[in-house]
Amino acid sequence: MTQRFSRRSFLHATAATSGIALLAGCSGSSGGDGGSDGDSEATDSPAPDREMPAFDGWFERTGNYDGVHDMTGEDEVTISVGAEGNGGGFAFGPAAVKVSTGTTVVWEWTGNGGTHNVLHREGEFESELTASEGFTFEHTFDATGEYRYVCVPHETLGMVGIVLVE
Ligand SMILES: [Cu+2]
Incomplete structure (x- = not known):
């Protein structure tokens, strides 16, 4: 038993005595806000300095678009x-x-969301359609440019992407 202080007896003591006694016995405790502060967790906001161009509305249905990740x-x-x-x-x-x-660029299937593919309609790259977790498809980008691609089954849900090559 290494507990230095019994919370149970502390509660009993404060319940039974006055506020003055509570102050006197409250050396290390930081309690006392009554649990009014519930939901103050940090949220996953985009990095503030990340560029977030609109790409002519390319990502208008893409809820997870959080700016261009500089890699x-x-x-x-x-x-x-x-x-x-x-x-x-x-x-x-x-x-x-x-x-x-x-x-x-290596696209790696998570196995979630069903069947996906990676299609660049202008013909630079196209993967097969698969749902297999761990499946990978890769393309090496040798020329600068802006490469927009989609997952055909989920394009209308917003499953689209962009690779900017500089
Ligand atoms: Cu998909």
Whole structure:
């Protein structure tokens, strides 16, 4: 028994005595706000300095779009397919990344949200349609540009993404 102080006897003592006695016995306790302060947890807000362009409304249905994640200087960058967002596992995470030329982007399936794919309609890259957890598809970006891509089954839910290559 290493407890230095019995909370039970403390409560009994304060209940039975006056406020003056409570003050005297309240050396280390920080209680006393009556539990009125309930929900003050920190939220997952976007990094304040992250650029958040509108891309002509490309992300207007994409609830998990939280700005362009700067991943320049990396040889390889991973994007989750079936990340949490858009009402389920219907998101790319992050939705928008910025990488350097020569970077290989690896899309990795979480197994959530059903069947997904990664399609660049202009023909630079296209994965197969699959729901398999751990499936990966990769593309190396050798030219600068803005590459918009979608998951065909969930595009209307907002499951779209962008790779900016600089
Ligand atoms: Cu999808």
